[in-house]
Amino acid sequence: MTRVPVSRTAAYSPDVLGFPPRQEWTAESTTRALVRGSTIQAERILVKWATDPVTLLQSLLFPAIMVLMFWLVLDRSVSAHSGTSSVFGMVPMVALVGAMSGASISGLGLRRERTSGLLTKMWVLPVHRASAMVGRLLAEAVRVVVTVSAVLAVGTIIGFRIESGVVGYLAILGITLVFGLSFSIMVTALALLSRDSHIVEWVAIGTNLAMFFNTGFVPAESYPGWLQPIVEYQPLSCAVNAIRGLAAGGPIAEPLLLTVAWSAALLLFFTRPTLAGYRRAAGR
Template sequence: MIAHVVTDTAVMFRRCARHTLRSRDTLIISLLMPVLVMMLFTYVFGGAIDVGGPYLDYVVPGIMLLCTGFGSSITATSVSTDMTRGSIDRFRTLPMFKQAVLAGHVAEGVVRNLAAIAIALAVALVLGYRPHTGVVGWLSAFALITLFVLAISWIAVALGLVAKNPEAAGGLTYAIMFIPYISSAFVQTSTMPGWLRGFAEYQPATPVVDTVRGLLDATDTGHDAAVAVFWCVGLAVIGFAGASAVFGRLAHR
């Protein structure tokens, strides 16, 4: 049974990956937009923002989360496109793991987002980013980022299923793309007005980015790590449950 699920998901992953590779303009934008935003904040806004150290070192973890936000729009739009074109209806009639098509979209989204993060990180290293961690820190940061990407990808799939059309699906993900901006990703939350600081400090992006920053800087992450993992697991469960519920209703129409 497990081998059947893995095989069907791998087939759907390859299908989604081929579609992404064929849409070269979308792929290029998703891979390069985070780099452009990083350079914008570093060289345009960075000089005016005091974070107690090099701004590039501060902003790189936030860019990693921003990559996920950009990528979620592509995932949601792809799922909605499958819905509107009837592809998912056809897949449900085949002798395969029914949710493999959703898992394939998630797997492709995770790989694509991690590729975008790797490109942004490589450019940051060229620009002078110098993390001070070791192998354990890198692996821990990678694990947390992957968990966050997985969670957001499931949320994006759920949004793609409920959207009326691909354009609406892309619009629904704007909130995901906007959340990192209202967090500690680009500025310290202590500089925000009180009414906004409360939201910034207790939404999921802040503990995740603070933990990644602490892991890469080899500093104490405190309780942020546990909160970050809790948020990522919670969002993944919500996204998976939501997508499964909507998919199940569609199967019984």
């Protein structure tokens, strides 16, 4: 048998290695590259979360247990005080807090990627520059939908109903998505820009405190007079009131507009620092 000599260049050509033909390669700055890179990044983050017990606990199990605990301990007293079932305020509140808490856990993971140098490695890859952030937002959106759906499922068991049907359910998902993603942008900016390694933990503590100073349990009128405006117009109360209106009937327009305004303010204020922080963190 005669051995045909193969040059080193031919041995490592794209055709031999199984790469797509050169004419099918996609430039890094194209929309197609952004979509493909963002999808890969989102899949990477979701797989990482799915194999992390802490993330699963914080995103799924903890909110579901919180709903049941609040219902068992506080339902009778809160319902007697307000005159209406507490589940229509409690379930939306826990769903929103679950979305916020999951963003804090994601922020901690982002700081670890920053410290380990993974962000720098991804920055030099031949992919669209925006794919990392867009992919993270896509993963956050999936996490919020799963968390809120799990909380609503548990809420259905204890009496939570959405009178407006499928349209109301989709509207509730939309509110929690806008609210959760805007909060996630803020956490991402803080995780990337702050030199304090505990900043994300402080945000998580603030999230837990906000749970006790909103209209999810009792109306704002039940708080001391000086605290009522703060409780009534803080972002969590606005979102809770909007979801309560969709589920049980009641005012929707004003709390919905306030929720959108708060979310838009967070996006406008933190989007640019998030992008700058990612560039700086990736370049380290």
